[in-house]
Amino acid sequence: MPVAPERFEGGGRFLRGTGGPILGLLFVAVIFGILIGARFFLPANLELVARQTAIVAAAALGMTVIIVSGGIDLSVGSVVAMTTVVIALLLGEQWSPLSAALIGVLAAAACGLVNGLLITALRVVPFIVTLGTMILVRGAAKGFAEERRIEAPQTWLNDLLRTTAPDERSLLPAGVWLVLILALLVGGLLRYTKFGRHVFAIGSNERTARLCGIAVPRTKIIIYTIGAIFAGVAGVLQFSRLSVGDPTVAEGLELDVIAAVIIGGGSLAGGRGTIIGTLLGATTMAVIQIGCAQKGYPNWVQQIVTGAIIVLAVALDRWRQGRRTP
């Protein structure tokens, strides 16, 4: 029996559904490789890509879980800004960097918990709830910061995304390693746990999930909390890059994050999406950014290319889906 070539069965299940995102990343990488030359692939440049990807990728890990469950979270950018403010305020109060970062993530988690509670208790669609909390949390962050940037003392937090010296054994900045380890964890969570199977079931068909006895509201609350925890991690990395708490930072970041998941094969209808795909999607966007910057293209070119890639990725996916079922 002939099997469609894009379907990886059995042992290839690991890569199933990520063929498109891999091709997409290779495509943009080759284009910029030709335009810029071999130096585009030098280790230093690849590390730059990784550092550039880290913030979007961290938030996109959580967004993947949310999107697979058929939801969406528009409050990510605001939660990131809020986290940087919380961390800067605590550091200013002489808290240790680790506890400041943890409480920053905890504050983010609280935002996600609120999202989840509102979505399940009020039965309002996630788009509307998180649109509301997006504005609300942004306002709260500005309030905490009294509408200014919060200066904070230099700590090791600022080194998370610092360029690694050539003689360093870690190869990549700690922040990038953090994202990779978290990616493994979330990937495992989605693929190898009951919770993960429940997330896919809810995203595929919520009524079926309920019929099968899955506690849908509780699971959703956990999903949005997890999503916000990763937005918090993105906030820590954002703070690391800025070294100040800035309530106006990361405006519109949620769209980049959603785009990364979509380019990576996630479906806004739910039930589909992979962590590997999401990482590839985030990297694709970073490659476009850095490639355009190094080629000296203005920002608007980069935006046009990114936009085109998003539409192209989804169109390609549609086309492949359409061929499978006549």
Place this chain on the structure above:
Amino acid sequence: MTLEMRGIEKRFDATTALAGVDLAVAPGEVCGLVGENGAGKSTLMAILSGALPPDAGQMQLGGQPYAPRDPMEARRAGVGMIYQELSLAPDLSVADNILLGVEPARFGVIDRAAINKAAASALAELGRPDIAADRLVAELSVAEQQLVEIARAVAVGCRVLVLDEPTSTLGRRDVERLFALIARLKAAGHAIVYISHFIEEVREICDRIVVLRDGRVAGGGPATMAASDIVRLMVGREVTDLFPRTPRRTGEPVLEVTGRLPGSARFALHRGEIVGIAGLIGAGRTGLLRAVFTPPSRRWREGIGMVSEDRKGEGVALDLNIADNLTLTRLEGLGPAALVIPAKQGAVTARWTRDLAIKCVSPWQLVGELSGGNQQKIAIGRLLHHDVDVLLLDEPTRGIDVGSKAQIYTLIDALVAASQPEGRSPKAVLLVSSYLPELLGLCDRIAVMRRGQLGEPRPVDEWNEHLLMLAATGTESAA
């Protein structure tokens, strides 16, 4: 001849959907088109309605060559489709729906008076002037919506009407009204293609029957031909005993069933028996089953599982793979702690797909890619994987082909059989069905539900189709 299709062929990639089908329908004739799912009925009708182009073959309409490029063109040429899934816009009025796409307009401005007039005359032609043209479609019953759909075809002067499974969601009284309407359309000289899984119905309403099998015309004849002959043509083999009955032995009670309304019966469901619940659509049977199965999480833990009557909307998750669909309620044991190891999940699933003869490529295939019969086997397989004691089955064979039906009947019978494999005890089944032969063929006891009131279950040999219908319609007391 109003409609003539000759040598119609259609291929999808490697599969041949139609291999040279001829179909002709005369004015004033009702032609029944039957066949298992996948026999090619839907593809043939998609070609007739312009939704798909044929690879080969000719069509004629009223003696003129007919090759519609899209459904709108087909409708203008006089071919109207009335689909199983109603294709109405619920938030528009009856009149707007009837004239949708062919609105009379002047310079782009809709002529509302003309719309209402045309709609009213179409409804009058169907003998239903009582349906107000300005009502919202969402407020209508399913039967009335179907009528609007037919009016939509009639309003633009369609002479060929295709009714695809028109009765699958109707109660008996609405079915009778629909049949009266078909007779009226027939008398007016329309050519009608009637597609249905219900063979008795086809024999009742049609003049002639055409049976499709594997993309070819397997045979046909006058509607008076025996039902067993039709089934034989459909499945290509002798269906001697659709309802097997291995010896059963009633065991201990496992579930108390109570009607919610005062005066309703209360009875116990035992291991080793199948109790059927008959009744009209809307009599409250599904509600009763839901009440028994609330809340789902606790019921699963107690060893009670349910198959939904809404297969695609609830019963299975179409975008989810077979393995997840089958094992969702009991992922425990597929790995240490709360882990689910795909290899193990796949192996368990593969065993079920083999035991239940589910046709699939692998456990990771999406359920949406399977046929309706195989989807339903997965919905039932979920209960078996969970190893429930009580199976609540709501219309378990609705809309699936005869071959799969037979397999599901055999499976249900085996679950309650007295002799079970080592270490297993017979299960208990509560079966809601609108298909009376199925209830009479499978059940040990049958209760009838009418207007929310549940009747006392009586042994199956005290019932026949006639008595069940009388009890369900209230012509005779159900209790």
